[in-house]
Amino acid sequence: MLLAASASFGQNGIIGADFTASNGTLYLPFDSVRILNPDRSCDTVLRYPDSTIVFGYTGIPEKDPHSDGLHLWQNYPNPMEGRSEVKVALPGAGRVELRLTDPKGTVAEQSFFDLPAGFHTFLLTGGSSSWYILTAILDGRSSSVKIVNTGTGSARPFEIAYEGMENSRVNPKSVNAGAFTFKPGDSLLYIGYYDTLQAGLYARPAGLDTVTFQFAFAMPCPGMPQVVYEGVTYHTVQVFNQCWMKENLNAGVRIGGTENSSDNGIIEKYCYGDVEDSCATLGAFYQWNEMMAYATLPGSRGICPPGWRIPTDDDWKILEGVSDSLYKVGDPAWDSSGVRGVTAGFTLKSPAHWENEGNGSDIYGFTVPPSGYRDSWGYIFGYGHAASYWCADQLDAVNAWSRGFGCHGREVSRFDMEKVSGYSVRCIRD
DSSP: OBOBSSSOTTSSOOEEEEEEEEETTEEOOOSEEEEEETTTTEEEEEETTOOEEEEOOOSSSOOOTTOOSOEEOOOBSSSBSSEEEEEEEESSOEEEEEEEEOTTSOEEEEEEEEEOSEEEEEEEEOOOSSEEEEEEEETTEEEEEEEEBOOTTOOOOOEEEEEEEOOBOOOGGGTSTTSOOOOTTOOEEEEEEETTEEEEEEEOOOSEEEEEEEOOEEEOBTTBSEEEETTEEEEEEEETTEEEESSOOOOSEEOOTTSOOOSSSSOEEBOGGGOHHHHHHHOOBBOHHHHTTTOOSTTOOTTSOTTEEOOOHHHHHHHHHHHOSSSOTTOGGGGSSEEEOSSHHHHHBOSSSOSTTOOOOOTTSOOBOOOBEEOTTSOEEOTTTEEEEEEEEESSSSEEEEEEEESSOSSEEEEEEETTSBBBOOOEEO
């Protein structure tokens, strides 16, 4: 389905998303997608098989004079193994050519279709080459994607078949005053639903994007089961759309608990009991500025490995939402400070080493240990009773957001804490 939020297709540029879903590497037909715009306090819903939304808008930024409206989305699944689907957006009616070339530049398949303006789906099958370039051509304009093909054992030639056109209709919510609105630069929350599961991610759309909801969890991140950084091996864990390090970060040189870290080009950490071996088992503690590598923008890499970053306050809200039995992703409960949720802490905590019967179920494989923390005075304590984590979001020059887990409850706390405190760090993949 095509949802025109405030302007028609082809006016002043196009921003939108095409949604797909998977469980691990297997294609999955999601139930619905909810799109929230927290900046405008509005939302809208797509219900399967509708899968495409376009946010029209007027005013700045103006349409790129080099953009012609023709767009070929990346095929899904990619890599393809025997078959895959691809979508093409046509800004006007005409004869569209789909041309496939192999690594040698030879045209492996060439098909022509007379189609109206709109969104069209094609089925790709066969092929013996390991990759191809697929190009859509309309009235001298073109758009291309690279297709990786793992089903090369078959001698079946590559074929392109027309699947159909998505129905185009306007969501009444998108045209009524006070309903869904969008302006370039807004950060949107996409929430995908499948059966009793939900996956979410934040995005700041700037073009036509393909968004894949991942409904797998408690498994290594696909394609990256572990990462080695500063001589330490970290395992990874997929929690729906998020790929996290499974262990607390332990990078840098240990300093004494009563010392403050400094911007000297050396990562400085704290270890429980001022003992290096504690960092090897529990991870290290870091002051906020040190963790951020003295940057201040959410989404910064900080002291994480290349390709990873410090999780934001919003990243934690999504993790809490998918883990809780009552308050789901996007619920306003996660925006409040203090103790929130019902079971998110229990499902994220490790199943051992918590005192006072505070062990968790760890059903998502996130495995929060009771590692303790360093307070703003330099005292390190709390093993067995608590765990505290930094977010990449600061409130001011003194305080930043954190997350806390305790042995007496099943919730997760959200407090603004002094940056000079020393908390644990989990890195999240970009």
